[in-house]
Amino acid sequence: GQQVMQIPQYQHVQEGEDFTTYCNSSTTLSNIQWYKQRPGGHPVFLIQLVKSGEVKKQKRLTFQFGEAKKNSSLHITATQTTDVGTYFCAGGGSQGNLIFGKGTKLSVKP
Amino acid sequence: ETGVTQTPRHLVMGMTNKKSLKCEQHLGHNAMYWYKQSAKKPLELMFVYNFKEQTENNSVPSRFSPECPNSSHLFLHLHTLQPEDSALYLCASSQDLATSWDTEAFFGQGTRLTVV
Numbered sequence: 359g360q361q362v363m364q365i366p367q368y369q370h371v372q373e374g375e376d377f378t379t380y381c382n383s384s385t386t387l388s389n390i391q392w393y394k395q396r397p398g399g400h401p402v403f404l405i406q407l408v409k410s411g412e413v414k415k416q417k418r419l420t421f422q423f424g425e426a427k428k429n430s431s432l433h434i435t436a437t438q439t440t441d442v443g444t445y446f447c448a449g450g451g452s453q454g455n456l457i458f459g460k461g462t463k464l465s466v467k468p
Numbered sequence: 469e470t471g472v473t474q475t476p477r478h479l480v481m482g483m484t485n486k487k488s489l490k491c492e493q494h495l496g497h498n499a500m501y502w503y504k505q506s507a508k509k510p511l512e513l514m515f516v517y518n519f520k521e522q523t524e525n526n527s528v529p530s531r532f533s534p535e536c537p538n539s540s541h542l543f544l545h546l547h548t549l550q551p552e553d554s555a556l557y558l559c560a561s562s563q564d565l566a567t568s569w570d571t572e573a574f575f576g577q578g579t580r581l582t583v584v
Contacts, residue, residue: 391572400558401511402470403572446511448573455501455524455565456573458511 360385362449364459372467377434379462381447388450390423390430395461396443404432437466471495474559474576482584483549489579491542491559499562500542501573502534506555517542518565549583556580 363382371377381390389408393401405414407423407430414421420433434441444461472493481487491500502514516524517536531553533545542559560573 393573400470400575400577401560401573402575406572444510455513455516456562458513461510 360449360457362387362447362457362459364447364462366462367460368463368465370465370467371437373439374436377437377441377464379432379445379447379464381430381432381449381459383428383449383457386427388427390427390450391448391456392421392430392432393446393448393458394443395446399443401446434464437464439466439468442466470574470576472559472561472574472576474557474579476579477577478580478582480582480584481546481549483551485546485549487546489544489546489557489559489581491544491576493540493559493561493574493576495561495574497561497563497574498539499565500536500539501560501562502542502544503558503560503575504555505558505578511558515544516565523565546581549581551583554581554583 361384365380391406392404394404395401405421410427411425412423418435422431430447444463446461447459448456475490499518501516504512504514513526514528515534520536520539531547531549535543556578558578559576562573563571
């Protein structure tokens with residue numbers, strides 16, 4: 359079945375360093391969404407990308423959707439302690455459901 | 469608050485018990501979902517309902533039984549669970565099934581289930 363792979367599983371950074379998580383699908387995705395889950399919390403929607411090659415920015419966060427619509431990335435510039443959490447990508451599957459990656463857990467050392 | 473409310477927030481149950489998890493959304497969404505989140509397999513999709521009709525059942529054991537009486541409410545009935553079923557159960561809703569022009573999923577805060 360369709361799968362969305364996400365790497366790395368864990369990332370530990372010093373505050374101020376950059377962070378990137380990558381998402382890859384075995385099939386073409388209709389769209390890609392990114393979510394953030396704070397420790398003890400629930401996933402919260404960050405952004406959706408739909409177009410091939412699309413790039414969107416939210417302050418220090420940059421999201422990219424690959425040209426083939428099979429991969430995506432989330433890059434955080436100059437991480438802060440408030441960025442701590444698990445970041446999930448989720449791709450739109452062929453049956454209309456969201457297929458989530460396993461997430462990247464980010465920890466930031468002050 | 470996301471507009472998706474789950475009760476209870478925490479639940480401890482024995483293996484012979486029967487309990488139900490409740491999810492309620494007042495966002496006017498047509499699709500609702502149950503996810504299981506555990507340390508080993510984050511965000512496993514369990515059930516999908518679209519316009520109250522179940523569209524997907526990801527090979528979930530029959531000890532989990534969903535019910536969607538209307539588009540605003542979703543239940544997960546639990547019966548004779550196993551300790552390995554202990555996890556965070558998340559409900560989510562979206563305007564429709566996630567298609568390329570569609571919207572995000574709104575998650576409830578989850579029910580932390582412990583089976584003893």
